[in-house]
Amino acid sequence: MSKGPDSAKLHILASTVLSDVRIGDSIAVNGVCLTVTTFGEGVFTADVMAETLAKTNLRELRPGSKVNLERALRMGDRLGGHMVSGHVDGVGSIVGLERHDIATIVTLQAPEQVMRYIIKKGSVAIDGTSLTVVDFEQDKFQVSLIPHTAQATVLGSKKIGESVNLESDVLGKYIERLLQSREDKGTRQSKLSMEFLSANGFL
Known part of the structure; x- marks a missing residue:
């Protein structure tokens, strides 16, 4: 990792995720969605801005650190786990x-x-x-x-x-937001409630 005043550039050795990589593709590094800026034989680079360094553990990486890598999901692919956006909370x-x-x-x-x-x-x-x-x-x-x-x-x-x-899980965030918006401009009461979600199998 090479560091700037408030940013960093990651140089990551990889194989599988580079099989069909292109500049601008998204690759999650330890769960953080990053953009491929350059790539070559067995390596790619990604820029990390100050906000990402401050809010994730990428700032702790050192030469030789192992990281999880995952390519972006293609529409139509099997979803083996849950929907992960690469936005660390x-x-x-x-x-x-x-x-x-x-x-x-x-x-x-x-x-x-x-x-x-x-x-x-x-x-x-x-x-x-x-x-x-x-x-x-x-x-x-x-x-x-x-x-x-x-x-x-x-x-x-x-x-x-x-x-x-x-x-x-992003589903929980959407449910929370919808519950917070039960009143539409103060004129209409939403039917969405914890009771409704439970009765219909969401909880």
Whole structure:
């Protein structure tokens, strides 16, 4: 990573994500949507502005750091996890690691702007990896990693105290916004409510 006064340029070694890459394509790096500015044999570069450095863990990257990489979803592709936009909501930290049979239970501390959307069996992206919430408390939640996820993503090699990028499920954000807009210019009451969402299988 080469740094400017308030920005940075990432130089990332990669293979699979470069198979059909073009300048201007989006590639998520640890869950942060970045734009490919140059690429060559086995490497691409992406610019990171000051806001992104301030609000994500990309500022902690050093030469040799491993990162999760994901190309943008194509319309018509299978959606194996949940819809991830690459817009990080906050940075959390790993506060617990526990083996349970084949699984690794990871406990993460997260800021309020993430926790407000956390529900049991709901979805969350951790460094860009789509995972299911096992349980949660006021400022913490747990996910479970199968061996494949632990081996194929950076989360499996992280230690207690290390930071992670967190992105809440966008569905929760839309529901919250709609509930906040129950009155249309103060003249019409929306039918959307928590009771309606529950009765129709959304909660």
